[in-house]
Amino acid sequence: MKNSISHYPGTKAITILCLFILYTPLIIISLYSFNSLRSITTWGGFTFDWYIKAFNNPAIQSATMNSLLIAVLASSIATLIALAAAMGMLRGAPLKKQKIIVGMINLPLLLPEIVVAVSSLIFFIAIDMTLGLGTILIAHIVFCIPFAYLPISTRLKDINQSFDEAAYDLYASRWQSFRHITLPMAMPGIVSGLMLAFVVSLDDFIVANMVAGPGSSTLPMTIYSMLRIGLTPEINAISTILLLISILFVTASWWCNRSTQSNS
Amino acid sequence: MATAISLKSVTKKFKDFQALNEISFDIQEGEFFTLLGPSGCGKTTLLRLLGGFEQTSTGVIELFDEKIENLPANKRPINTVFQHYSLFPHLTVHENVQFGLKMQGVGKAERIERADEMLALVQLELFADRKPNQLSGGQQQRVALARALAPRPKLLLLDEPLSALDLKLRQSMRLELKKIQQKTGITFVFVTHDQEEALTMSDRIAVMSAGNLQQLGTPSEIYEEPLNEFVANFIGETNLFNINVLDKDENSARVTIQASNEGGANSAPFKVPYFKRLLIGPTAKLSIRPERVLLTHFTEDNEYNLHAIVEENIYMGTDTQYIVRLNTGKQVLVRSQNMTSSQNKFQKGDKVNVAFDVSTARLLRV
Numbered sequence: 305m306k307n308s309i310s311h312y313p314g315t316k317a318i319t320i321l322c323l324f325i326l327y328t329p330l331i332i333i334s335l336y337s338f339n340s341l342r343s344i345t346t347w348g349g350f351t352f353d354w355y356i357k358a359f360n361n362p363a364i365q366s367a368t369m370n371s372l373l374i375a376v377l378a379s380s381i382a383t384l385i386a387l388a389a390a391m392g393m394l395r396g397a398p399l400k401k402q403k404i405i406v407g408m409i410n411l412p413l414l415l416p417e418i419v420v421a422v423s424s425l426i427f428f429i430a431i432d433m434t435l436g437l438g439t440i441l442i443a444h445i446v447f448c449i450p451f452a453y454l455p456i457s458t459r460l461k462d463i464n465q466s467f468d469e470a471a472y473d474l475y476a477s478r479w480q481s482f483r484h485i486t487l488p489m490a491m492p493g494i495v496s497g498l499m500l501a502f503v504v505s506l507d508d509f510i511v512a513n514m515v516a517g518p519g520s521s522t523l524p525m526t527i528y529s530m531l532r533i534g535l536t537p538e539i540n541a542i543s544t545i546l547l548l549i550s551i552l553f554v555t556a557s558w559w560c561n562r563s564t565q566s567n568s
Numbered sequence: 569m570a571t572a573i574s575l576k577s578v579t580k581k582f583k584d585f586q587a588l589n590e591i592s593f594d595i596q597e598g599e600f601f602t603l604l605g606p607s608g609c610g611k612t613t614l615l616r617l618l619g620g621f622e623q624t625s626t627g628v629i630e631l632f633d634e635k636i637e638n639l640p641a642n643k644r645p646i647n648t649v650f651q652h653y654s655l656f657p658h659l660t661v662h663e664n665v666q667f668g669l670k671m672q673g674v675g676k677a678e679r680i681e682r683a684d685e686m687l688a689l690v691q692l693e694l695f696a697d698r699k700p701n702q703l704s705g706g707q708q709q710r711v712a713l714a715r716a717l718a719p720r721p722k723l724l725l726l727d728e729p730l731s732a733l734d735l736k737l738r739q740s741m742r743l744e745l746k747k748i749q750q751k752t753g754i755t756f757v758f759v760t761h762d763q764e765e766a767l768t769m770s771d772r773i774a775v776m777s778a779g780n781l782q783q784l785g786t787p788s789e790i791y792e793e794p795l796n797e798f799v800a801n802f803i804g805e806t807n808l809f810n811i812n813v814l815d816k817d818e819n820s821a822r823v824t825i826q827a828s829n830e831g832g833a834n835s836a837p838f839k840v841p842y843f844k845r846l847l848i849g850p851t852a853k854l855s856i857r858p859e860r861v862l863l864t865h866f867t868e869d870n871e872y873n874l875h876a877i878v879e880e881n882i883y884m885g886t887d888t889q890y891i892v893r894l895n896t897g898k899q900v901l902v903r904s905q906n907m908t909s910s911q912n913k914f915q916k917g918d919k920v921n922v923a924f925d926v927s928t929a930r931l932l933r934v
Binding site: 464466467469470471472473474475476477480484485488489 | 619620621640641642643646647648650652654655656657658667668671672715716719
């Protein structure tokens with residue numbers, strides 16, 4: 305019989321310590337975003353003022369628009385590329401060195417982000433590309449691909465190829481079989497990948513900061529530059545919103561994958 | 569009756585493996601035709617060649633006199649009921665049945681009407697709006713059948729469709745499949761490894777092994793007149809005796825059953841009919857079905873000098889199965905119907921006479 309993990313000594317203490325270090329700052333930031341005082345140590349009463357202030361700040365407004373635009377475009381394009389790659393890897397005739405190719409698709413997950421950021425910057429400068437939203441978008445598409453690829457390929461692996469064969473037997477062309485059978489069946493994986501890629505792009509600071517140009521600040525970059533002036537409850541408010549969006553999308557992504565696994 | 573499918577010297581090679589070897593036969597229109605053989609005999613490969621999922625290496629396949637061996641699956645008017653059904657899980661039963669018609673470009677009104685018709689045929693009208701995973705195995709099987717029949721194929725292929733069902737359901741589905749086949753008049757090609765299934769449903773059976781066609785005939789021909797040892801063994805149960813052919817005339821041969829071990833004795837010579845070329849000497853086997861061996865109480869005046877000791881008696885309800893050790897040394901399986909009471913006639917260790925009607929025995933060349 306296997307022991308539950310709580311039977312091992314110290315499990316509880318270590319777990320609580322880790323959770324405490326990880327979540328306490330997040331909880332404090334969220335709480336103090338509703339604090340009516342500027343202080344981050346004394347509580348002065350409940351208010352939405354900092355949220356209203358943040359929403360009315362033109363720098364934050366434009367940064368939010370930039371971030372959303374890049375996240376939507378980068379995640380959609382990365383998902384399309386990842387879907388094509390997954391179809392090629394799992395549905396085509398097996399390639400030579402297929403494992404190496406899959407490894408290369410997923411490589412951005414393992415590379416230190418600062419390396420990606422610096423090398424992207426050098427690359428864009430070398431080809432004489434103007435830094436701005438365009439360069440951020442290209443860099444984001446590239447490192448979002450593995451986040452979209454993993455859930456899509458996992459889902460495709462679970463779809464038995466006999467469905468394709470059945471569609472083919474019933475007079476479907478290859479495209480019709482993809483459109484009517486494979487695509488709807490893979491949809492939970494695709495949506496899950498799309499949402500993961502969206503969150504990853506939205507949250508990115510290092511790469512965006514490196515390849516951005518004037519006037520192309522994203523939300524995390526704006527938060528960082530505001531921090532240099534001093535920590536304000538306004539930043540707490542934006543951070544809380546970003547946190548909520550991320551939690552929402554990651555949860556939805558997980559839920560999408562889970563609900564389909566139980567009925568297949 | 570027209571010829572639905574004609575196979576001419578069809579072979580299929582996978583790399584170094586010869587899956588099918590020069591297969592030639594015709595299937596008639598409206599026939600319930602079965603490909604029967606153990607796993608790995610090539611029957612599924614043959615079915616996949618008919619369906620267009622694999623390409624023939626050499627040979628010709630004609631569907632109503634048109635060559636189809638180079639047409640892809642989605643261009644052949646042939647549909648398949650797959651072994652695990654492969655119903656589309658994200659579509660309702662009704663949408664599943666409509667799928668082939670939709671891909672053929674049939675208009676929506678007609679599509680719905682024909683799908684309704686098919687669901688009525690398999691008695692699943694009430695389940696039209698369910699998803700496949702809300703159905704039982706037997707119901708999924710019917711949906712798969714309705715889906716494959718809806719485009720009115722010229723040929724329906726069935727790949728061991730009953731193998732996933734439990735015994736009772738399998739037996740009732742056999743009758744129902746046969747009924748549906750007769751109602752629709754569509755030519756069925758059915759693949760199975762279950763000889764009972766093949767015997768009860770088929771108009772004709774092709775017995776295959778190791779990529780070769782062993783015998784083609786009606787169920788009774790296959791059972792009563794097996795051409796070789798493989799067919800005799802595979803279809804039903806049989807006892808195979810090593811035979812010495814002493815001499816022969818036009819249609820019967822004088823033979824003895826040979827001792828199969830040192831202490832055994834040869835049987836007395838007797839005459840059996842033969843159907844194929846036969847050589848003199850120990851060149852043949854005699855196949856006798858267990859239900860055609862007769863056990864009687866031991867007497868000294870034994871016609872064939874065949875007697876035996878009962879080693880096992882197994883009561884099986886409708887009949888009793890005996891395993892007896894013949895005086896030639898061979899173990900023989902005997903099945904006798906329990907016509908009167910459940911009382912076993914012979915007990916373990918009893919000495920019995922063994923006889924059989926020579927007209928039901930079958931001589932096979934080795």
